Amino acid sequence: MKTILLYLxxxxxxxxxxLNRYTDLYINNSIMHFILxxxxxxxxxFIIGRIFxxxxxxxxxxxxxxxxGVFCFVQSFLTWGGDWKTQTILYQNKVNGNKTIEFQMRGDRFSFGYKKRVINRLKLFPGLDWTTDVDTAKIDHKQWEKINRYVNEMKFASK
Incomplete structure (x- = not known):
């Protein structure tokens, strides 16, 4: 039973x-990513140790x-670029409330400045999203409601 649980x-x-690395699945929590x-x-x-x-x-x-644990921490520290944080929810799907179009930013750790993106985000589970790039000029406004909700997950000072 332990062996089956280990393999599973x-x-x-x-x-x-x-899936996080090679598809549009995105683990949106760095702690969850580190634990996985x-x-x-x-x-x-442990599987290799059991075999030998x-x-x-x-x-x-x-x-x-x-x-x-130490190796994973060092590897995560040296390669992690930061989590994407939602600044503004631009649109929300009229049919599915878990589907939004968001403006997100990510602070670069070893350089100054921020990366920016506009994505179509489908919240699957807490900590897991399906994200795809989207062009806001080609949005079908019959499916999307414009809401422009300022979320400020980067915690910038308000105006």
Whole structure:
């Protein structure tokens, strides 16, 4: 039973991480992304350890988890560009309230300034979105209601 749970946890976490990397699925919470990365790494190492007959003692498992945690933290720190934060919700779908067109910004960590994008965001679950780039000049106004709600997730000072 433990082995099946280990394989299942690995498959789920690696599938979500790969979907985040190679599709329009977006993990919108850096803590959730970090937890998925650690779980995928730990389960992978434990599966390899099980195959080769290693990691039998509790001490070796705890030490392995600590080492993987440090490596994942360093990797996340060096490669993470920041989370996209919604500044303004421009449009909301008239049929599906979870579907919005948003203006988002992301602060670059190692350079000065911000990246900007306008996306069609479908909220799937807490922490998971399906995002696609959108041209606001080509919006079908029969499907979208213009709301221009200022959210300010970047916490800029108000005017």
């Amino acid at each position: 946890l690995f498959l789920i976490t690696i599938a979500v991480l790969l 990365l650690i779980l995928a790494s730990i389960t992978f190492v 007959g290693k990691l039998q003692t509790t001490k070796s498992r705890v030490l392995t988890i600590l080492i993987i």
